[in-house]
Amino acid sequence: MKLKLVSILLAFCTTAGSMTMPAFAERTQAAQIESESNMTAQENGSVKEQEWEGYTYKELTDNTLEITGYKGTDTALTIPDKIEDKPVTGIGRGAFAGLEKVESITIPEGITNIGSSAFQRCGSLKNIVIPEGVTVIDEYIFAYSAKLESVTLPESVTTIKEGAFGECRSLKSIAIPKNVDSIPDYAFTYCESLAQVRFPEGLTYIGENAFSGCKSLQNVEFPNSLKDIDYFAFQNCTTLSNVTFPENLENIGRDAFLGCESLQNVEFHEGLIRIGEGAFRSCSKLESLTLPLSLTEIWKGAFTDCNSLKTVNYAGSKTDRSNMRIVGEGNAPLLQSKITYGSTGKSEDFAPKKGSQLKDNGVTYQVKTDVSELAFVKTIDKASKIKISDSVKIDGICYTVASITKNAFLNNKNITKVTIHRDVKSIGKSAFKGCSKLKKIVIQSHILESVGTNAFKGIHSSAVIKVPDLNLNDYKKIMKNKGQGSKVKIVAL
Missing domain, CATH: 3.80.10.10 (Ribonuclease Inhibitor)
Known part of the structure; x- marks a missing residue:
């Protein structure tokens, strides 16, 4: 079944904002252009689609079947586990994308592969369970499925790809399987109802914009294994008020917590090396900051517009702090705060005042x-x-x-x-x-x-x-x- 997702996406982008297409939409569009191109190539090749009770499918080289689409009118779908005694093991790229009226999809055991954008823009889909055996949650697989409230991921999943749940605005919670070691770019961007995320021990990296715009996310507890939080990862999580940073965290990327206006206290532990440019920009309620001796760099604008910042607790001495590299530009709130040194308990101005x-x-x-x-x-x-x-x-x-x-x-x-x-x-x-x-x-x-x-x-x-x-x-x-x-x-x- 040949998809017309590019036109759907372009229509969305036109209504969402005519001046500049959002970065996530641009990426999704590129993925859909590639998807349609690949499907056209398949249709023109030797492997032809067949139809069974509204489902289209094709036979793979191992004599198993892959569902490629649905042409029927049912709103509650149960994907077959077999067709003509041949096992169904896959759901193809974009197979159910754009089916706005489908409310439920049951995926049978035996499915081990689900292609990118498979359920993208299923606008009425509310719940789905991915069966054990699936190892990859492919890119944009549920993107823009606006009513999707819950997704159950099996422990067999080892990889989540870019934009998998982007703009699933009704998704309320997610448990990341234990063998996933990274959250990719845009994975949960603008999941506006997302209030609970369970991260597994073993997770080391959170990508660009992974949770940007998740405005219902209030509390985040990272696993001790986490080392790197990348650009814009939690940008504009406006109700985020409590973040537990782990001991092994090394890097806070550019604008990682930009606009987290409910965040009041931030405590970092030994191991942190770098706070990136604009990392906590416009965290307007941020009052106190605890910095470890291991910290060597604070970049430009890391605390721009953090005008409530008054107190910095630093594990080292004044000499230790002098050995850091703190870019002053855009960090006036930090420089105007009071710093307390853990080595002596002494408090003083973080930096010299005007006129010094x-x-x-x-x-x-x-x-x-x-x-x-x-x-x-x-x-x-x-x-x-x-x-x-x-x-x-x-x-x-x-x-x-x-x-x-x-x-x-x-x-x-x-x-x-x-x-x-x-x-x-x-x-x-x-x-x-x-x-x-x-x-x-x-x-x-x-x-x-x-x-x-x-x-x-x-x-x-x-x-x-x-x-x-x-x-x-x-x-x-x-x-x-x-x-x-x-x-x-x-x-x-």
Whole structure:
């Protein structure tokens, strides 16, 4: 039976959102195009479909049969275990997909293989039991079956594939069989009624978007075997309030818990190495955080908009924390919290406050209003060529160098060239005033917003200021009448 699932899917995508097709829908569409192509090839090949009491089937090379579709009108189906004394062992790819009126399907013992998208978009199907002997829950097998409330998986299952239960919006609970060691991408994405998941000991990996949008999921207890939670895995699980993280967990991926706005306390155990970019972004009720000594990296924006975060408990000492790599950008709530060190019990500010001065390699910086940013204040370096870095690591925190303060290089007679890196947004008043030997200024930043009065007054009369080509016209306006002589050129890099 040739399926017309692509057109069904495209119709769905048009009504769901005309501007951009969701990533999950794109993946499902690609799978269905492949499915239809394969079925057409089969129809044109030597193996022909036959029909029996509304079911279409084909004979396999081992003399067993595979159900390929259903043309009847019944709403309660019992798949035959035999047809003309030949055993039925498989359900083909997309076999029952799009049968919106079918309410129940009974699968007999003896079925060992069920193809991808086999029950996709069975819009009235509520319950199904997969028989013992099936080892693979194939990709998109139940995707978009909106009324499916329960699925019983046998212990024989060892593999669940991508998108298997994606957008089964009525699915309430699932028990993952004991031999499954990974949950793939989009496996349960937007299962909005999913309130209970039982993970087996032995599970090591949870994939991208595996449980994203599961807004009824309130409690999650991971097995001790889990090591890696990938990108967006629990994104927008808005009622998730309690998560038990295991001792062997090593990595929290990018945006893994983005938008989990009910999460209040997070406790990690020894073994965790990395918290990825945006991992807990917009967890607006997150109040406390417990970090292990094993943690070495906190990436950009891991705690963006976690504005309730007040307390961090850290297993190590202040020296241990200084050996970490914490990207400051987007992590102001973390940097503004209080940290308690487990080694001493002492509590203090996690990071220096606004206005504090920090020193690194002879350069003095000042903490800005956004405490993840620094202003370049001055340097004791007598070199002729100076580079103003885009970031600097001080006591384990990677700050963004976002500005050059007024008078930063005032009357510096040594400097001949300065390179200003990509994150600088402002150059202060008289920053390079009186730098009479300064002949070359290289600005790599695309986000320069302002240049202060007399910033370039007194630089070499034939100096050249090089700026990004895309910003040339805007930067000429910004730098107009900043004290430089008429022969100073502003050109593209």
